[in-house]
Amino acid sequence: MYQKITVQTKTEVKPQTTAHLAQTMTLLNMGNGEVEEEIQKNLAENPALELDEINRCAMCGSEIAFGVLCKNCMNNQLKQDSQYLTFVSTREFPVSEEAADNEDYFEDGTVDRQTLPEYVLRQVGMELDDREKMVAASILTQLDDDGFVDVDILELASYHHIPISSVERVKGLIQHADPVGVGSKDAREALLVQVDELKRSKDIPEWTEKVISDHFHALLKKQFSEIAQQCEITINQVEKIANFITENLNPYPARSNWGDVRNPQENEMLQLGAPDIILSFFENNPQKPIMIEVFQPANSNLTLNASYHAALKTVDKETKMKMREDLEKASLFIKCLQQRTNTILRMAQVLVEIQEKYIREGDRYLKPITRAEIAKKLSVHESTISRAVSSKTIQLPNRKVYPLSVFFDRSLQIRTEIKEIVEKEKEPLNDQEIVTKLEKKGMHIARRTVAKYRDMEGILPAYQRKEKVKTK
Numbered sequence: 001m002y003q004k005i006t007v008q009t010k011t012e013v014k015p016q017t018t019a020h021l022a023q024t025m026t027l028l029n030m031g032n033g034e035v036e037e038e039i040q041k042n043l044a045e046n047p048a049l050e051l052d053e054i055n056r057c058a059m060c061g062s063e064i065a066f067g068v069l070c071k072n073c074m075n076n077q078l079k080q081d082s083q084y085l086t087f088v089s090t091r092e093f094p095v096s097e098e099a100a101d102n103e104d105y106f107e108d109g110t111v112d113r114q115t116l117p118e119y120v121l122r123q124v125g126m127e128l129d130d131r132e133k134m135v136a137a138s139i140l141t142q143l144d145d146d147g148f149v150d151v152d153i154l155e156l157a158s159y160h161h162i163p164i165s166s167v168e169r170v171k172g173l174i175q176h177a178d179p180v181g182v183g184s185k186d187a188r189e190a191l192l193v194q195v196d197e198l199k200r201s202k203d204i205p206e207w208t209e210k211v212i213s214d215h216f217h218a219l220l221k222k223q224f225s226e227i228a229q230q231c232e233i234t235i236n237q238v239e240k241i242a243n244f245i246t247e248n249l250n251p252y253p254a255r256s257n258w259g260d261v262r263n264p265q266e267n268e269m270l271q272l273g274a275p276d277i278i279l280s281f282f283e284n285n286p287q288k289p290i291m292i293e294v295f296q297p298a299n300s301n302l303t304l305n306a307s308y309h310a311a312l313k314t315v316d317k318e319t320k321m322k323m324r325e326d327l328e329k330a331s332l333f334i335k336c337l338q339q340r341t342n343t344i345l346r347m348a349q350v351l352v353e354i355q356e357k358y359i360r361e362g363d364r365y366l367k368p369i370t371r372a373e374i375a376k377k378l379s380v381h382e383s384t385i386s387r388a389v390s391s392k393t394i395q396l397p398n399r400k401v402y403p404l405s406v407f408f409d410r411s412l413q414i415r416t417e418i419k420e421i422v423e424k425e426k427e428p429l430n431d432q433e434i435v436t437k438l439e440k441k442g443m444h445i446a447r448r449t450v451a452k453y454r455d456m457e458g459i460l461p462a463y464q465r466k467e468k469v470k471t472k
């Protein structure tokens with residue numbers, strides 16, 4: 001029954017039947033978490049399917065201990081002087097001892113130091129499916145130092161192919177997590193979320209929400225009489241509201257205490273559970289080949305129940321038919337899983353080959369590629385690559401985890417350039433001047449696109465950057 005996964009072959013093993021193709025495509029579309037659920041479901045439903053007690057390397061078939069990489073494959077690839085070392089892994093995550101020893105992972109040897117995005121994602125993650133988690137991650141990774149982010153709900157919905165209402169739900173969950181109000185657009189929105197949360201346990205002075213939502217600027221400037229006049233309440237009432245806000249609310253969620261520790265770091269990427277693929281350097285040396293580790297879902301090898309075949313001889317005709325059906329189903333499921341791993345593995349190799357400079361040297365070296373180009377290289381259909389990319393995450397050698405779609409982000413290289421241009425500017429450059437600078441580097445993009453990317457990077461327009469310089 002054992003079928004090894006062929007890594008080096010250029011041609012796709014053609015699926016035998018439509019059932020095979022359909023199931024492979026469904027599995028390919030899923031992240032490892034979902035596939036693990038599917039495996040558990042099949043194990044529970046189908047007595048012909050079993051977990052193999054022996055852990056075999058999915059690439060060469062040799063027996064290996066759980067939690068290690070295959071030495072056989074390692075040696076073979078090193079002998080061949082391969083540029084990349086590829087593995088199908090059954091290791092537990094987090095994988096390497098270096099990672100556990102690294103002070104970034106543990107402080108005082110015990111406390112798990114986490115960033116604000118991680119801290120929030122842990123609270124809301126349970127209530128989200130894989131796609132919603134991606135949306136939560138993209139919202140949380142854009143938080144500024146105050147814990148704010150201006151979420152473009154429409155753009156997120158279309159980018160992640162989920163309904164607008166789902167994006168709104170994700171944002172709402174984030175805002176009501178600790179520190180309450182995080183992920184809001186600004187201080188005003190954060191305060192309103194906090195009032196909403198406090199209402200459940202406390203009496204809120206009348207008019208509080210209206211004053212925050214309609215008279216926020218007057219409130220900041222302590223123009224109490226003006227607020228009183230417009231709301232037709234007494235100054236006393238306004239002062240009471242102002243005191244309540246000062247004592248109970250925090251306009252800047254990220255500056256409040258959250259969790260056990262505080263370590264907000266800008267642009268920190270998130271740990272979305274165990275990644276589907278891990279890239280690292282051989283012997284942890286950036287001069288050495290890149291190791292590609294594709295994680296096998298459920299860390300397990302599936303096999304057919306050995307006693308099932310023998311039992312076929314002793315049962316009546318009807319049972320025999322049912323058992324045959326079970327066996328066929330089980331064997332198909334195993335084949336489809338192998339095909340899924342095989343496709344992800346081959347795609348990962350091609351991606352690493354193309355994006356090696358990005359992986360080794362950073363964002364500005366990301367090559368603009370499309371799923372169609374990768375499909376062509378692997379002689380598969382574009383939809384196969386779309387599925388293989390969907391819901392998958394990859395950990396780069398810098399130990400940050402990204403959605404696999406990061407390799408296809410055409411805007412990243414340009415966004416990085418814009419960031420660098422602004423960092424180096426002596427006088428604030430307007431968007432048109434940035435367009436000209438980019439053109440000199442051979443990048444031709446429209447002014448409104450520059451404006452959009454500038455926003456994505458959290459860079460203010462030139463006239464506001466001017467004000468910032470003045471107030472310094």
Ligand SMILES: [Zn+2]
Pocket residue numbers: 057058059060061062070071072073074
């Ligand atoms: Zn092996």
